Amino acid sequence: MSGGFRALGALGLTAALLTPGCMRPSEDRAVRDTRVGKAEADALTVEVEGGLASVRTLASGTLELWGQAPVFTTKVTASADARTDWLFMVHNAMPDAVLDAVDEAGTPLTVVAMPDAHPTVKAWRVALRPGTTMRLTVAPPDWDAREPFRFAALADVQEALSKVGDVYAKLNEDPSLRFIFFAGDLTEYGTREQLEEFQQRLEADSRIPLYATLGNHETFTDDAREYQRLVGRGSQHFTFHGVHFSLVDSGSSTVDPMVEEELDGWLEEARDAVHIVAMHIPPLDPIGVRGGGFAVRNEAAGLVGKMARAGVDLTLYGHIHSYYSFSNAGIPAYISGGGGAIPERFDGVGRHFLAVGVDPSAGVREVGLVRVD
Numbered sequence: 001m002s003g004g005f006r007a008l009g010a011l012g013l014t015a016a017l018l019t020p021g022c023m024r025p026s027e028d029r030a031v032r033d034t035r036v037g038k039a040e041a042d043a044l045t046v047e048v049e050g051g052l053a054s055v056r057t058l059a060s061g062t063l064e065l066w067g068q069a070p071v072f073t074t075k076v077t078a079s080a081d082a083r084t085d086w087l088f089m090v091h092n093a094m095p096d097a098v099l100d101a102v103d104e105a106g107t108p109l110t111v112v113a114m115p116d117a118h119p120t121v122k123a124w125r126v127a128l129r130p131g132t133t134m135r136l137t138v139a140p141p142d143w144d145a146r147e148p149f150r151f152a153a154l155a156d157v158q159e160a161l162s163k164v165g166d167v168y169a170k171l172n173e174d175p176s177l178r179f180i181f182f183a184g185d186l187t188e189y190g191t192r193e194q195l196e197e198f199q200q201r202l203e204a205d206s207r208i209p210l211y212a213t214l215g216n217h218e219t220f221t222d223d224a225r226e227y228q229r230l231v232g233r234g235s236q237h238f239t240f241h242g243v244h245f246s247l248v249d250s251g252s253s254t255v256d257p258m259v260e261e262e263l264d265g266w267l268e269e270a271r272d273a274v275h276i277v278a279m280h281i282p283p284l285d286p287i288g289v290r291g292g293g294f295a296v297r298n299e300a301a302g303l304v305g306k307m308a309r310a311g312v313d314l315t316l317y318g319h320i321h322s323y324y325s326f327s328n329a330g331i332p333a334y335i336s337g338g339g340g341a342i343p344e345r346f347d348g349v350g351r352h353f354l355a356v357g358v359d360p361s362a363g364v365r366e367v368g369l370v371r372v373d
Helices: 002-018 027-033 158-172 192-205 226-230 257-269 297-309
Strands: 038-041 044-048 053-059 062-067 072-078 085-091 098-103 111-113 121-127 133-139 149-154 177-183 210-213 236-240 243-248 275-279 314-317 323-328 331-336 352-359 363-371
Touching (some): 027 226, 027 257, 044 053, 044 062, 053 085, 053 226, 062 072, 098 111, 098 121, 149 363, 158 352, 177 243, 177 314, 192 226, 210 243, 236 257, 243 257, 257 297, 297 331, 314 352, 331 352, 331 363
Parallel strands (some): 062 085, 149 177, 177 210, 275 314
Antiparallel strands (some): 038 044, 044 072, 053 062, 072 133, 085 121, 111 121, 149 352, 352 363
16 A cells, blocks of 8 residues: 555656646745745854745844744854844744854853843844854753643635634633644735734744745745745744654645755654644545645655655645535545635634644644633
């Protein structure tokens, strides 16, 4: 059976690559993912490991990032003539995040925490050491404790940007939720203005950060680079409390071979751990009459089979503006497209998100539907 799934996946991928007009539609995004988190200016070279944050500003003594994971490390190499006093600011950070800053010898740097402008905006004054490479790690103190925790799953805000504050208000009522795991379609067209508005509203209204992949609506702009400039990678992987999280770019109804190769590594890394995977467009539409899945069914079957063989514990999707609970080759699967985009008619679900409880030793313990309307 596993060999059959593998063969189907290969045939599906080949068909997708050979179809005229569909030559790797998400290839450019996959290539740009490799550049996220890298910048060079003012005698500094900056690289965020794993691309888990985008560099928003690197100038005039300020390094400003938009975080895309609960924990990430920024490697900073300072030339001999670099200035020493820098403001290090992180947006979309965990509310209890702290900064651990050391040089290449492991000697701590001088760090002064600045007052919080918002629960998810953190800033520190850091004394860099010219002529050395330093590591700045932003993380909550408990990030590596193997303890149960809860997070929210959400997708599909799109044209409902003006109303998304209601969703955040409902999320804020549950102090146990640590972050939002977002399965795409933040905006209607993915323009710079819309993405900036999404981030401004998130920062103003949500007490917790939001880690996202993009959706098909983020591909509608004439310049699809805006998402990676402002938000970050379309595909990425992080761990929290011993649980692995993978966000996969399926915004073009396929997964690019570069991304699938990365996913192979993430699946192997998490084989003996709890692993949660989210993408926007589900490989297979559980209803089947809307064309809401991948463009090539054989590719979809191959991907689902691969995740099943790797022991993925939970798959989360958006794109379809409702709520469905089903199974992907034995993996619990949920579509939760309740961020406010035009809902499916007559299903009575409306705006919603999922509250997910997970235990690094026992797996996913809870997936609850939380209605907002």
